[in-house]
Amino acid sequence: MGPGPASRPGRPPLAAALCAALLMLLLLPPALGAGERRRLACSTCRGIADRFNQGLADTAKKNFGGGNTAWEEKTLSKYESSEIRLVEIIENLCDSSNFECNNMVEEHEEHIEKWWFKLKKKYPDLFKWFCIETIEVCCPAGTYGPDCLACRGGSERPCHGNGHCDGDGTRGGDGSCSCNKEYTGDFCLDCSNGYFSTLRNETHSVCTACHTACKTCTGSSNKDCQDCKEGWIKNEESACVDLDECAASPCKDHQYCLNTDGSFSCK
Ligand SMILES: *[C@@H]1O[C@H](CO)[C@@H](O)[C@H](O)[C@H]1NC(C)=O
Numbered sequence: 001m002g003p004g005p006a007s008r009p010g011r012p013p014l015a016a017a018l019c020a021a022l023l024m025l026l027l028l029p030p031a032l033g034a035g036e037r038r039r040l041a042c043s044t045c046r047g048i049a050d051r052f053n054q055g056l057a058d059t060a061k062k063n064f065g066g067g068n069t070a071w072e073e074k075t076l077s078k079y080e081s082s083e084i085r086l087v088e089i090i091e092n093l094c095d096s097s098n099f100e101c102n103n104m105v106e107e108h109e110e111h112i113e114k115w116w117f118k119l120k121k122k123y124p125d126l127f128k129w130f131c132i133e134t135i136e137v138c139c140p141a142g143t144y145g146p147d148c149l150a151c152r153g154g155s156e157r158p159c160h161g162n163g164h165c166d167g168d169g170t171r172g173g174d175g176s177c178s179c180n181k182e183y184t185g186d187f188c189l190d191c192s193n194g195y196f197s198t199l200r201n202e203t204h205s206v207c208t209a210c211h212t213a214c215k216t217c218t219g220s221s222n223k224d225c226q227d228c229k230e231g232w233i234k235n236e237e238s239a240c241v242d243l244d245e246c247a248a249s250p251c252k253d254h255q256y257c258l259n260t261d262g263s264f265s266c267k
Helices: 013-027 034-059 070-080 083-091 099-107 109-119 126-134
Strands: 163-165 177-179 195-200 205-209 214-217 225-228 232-234 240-242 257-260 263-266
Touching (some): 034 099, 070 083
Antiparallel strands (some): 163 177, 214 225
């Protein structure tokens, strides 16, 4: 912000600092939305917990010759919960280029130390203790958002097992469902076009592909079509059968028309 307060006696330094901070905020819009940042924070934390567990495994056999002398046992048990081991593990939690990760470890190192020295017996799952319950960047599976609300369809089987819950397991998202291709609707209980229901109750829905001739259907055969797919037509028995496009001579004079299931080609 230009010259310091000494050269501008009329302006209190605090106001100048506030002005600078405000300007920074206005000039640097957040690159990610809040929801995206929350999701990223959770995956960063999950990465840290995974690397911590990897570090535990990698250091498990350290300082241990394989024999079982009393001296080794004693050294081992000392090392097991030592600060030395913790430091070794923490050093390998993040790749040096991973800013988010290094930031998170630095910011919460005291929590990790507290867990290591006092809490890991009682709360052996670091991910759960650290990421979900302590720094609150993740949620239990099947829940989403700042307050870890249940996903649509419930936390046991989000989206009734037929889709993905937005923000599942993170403090981001809105809990809505993106359904697998067979399913549709807010709760992924309805069948998409081209699929029909083979099981449906309050909690479960199974949709199965229609016959290839149907656009929509109520069963598995070409007689169960509600509408035929393009290139297919209803016959006298109201089954969808292939339309012979070649009957209408759609090709150029010198070409040969080849009728195929649901289509045709000119050779
Ligand atoms: C719904 O169907 C599923 C799968 O067949 C079954 O396990 C479940 O008990 C059924 N629920 C009810 C309420 O009938």
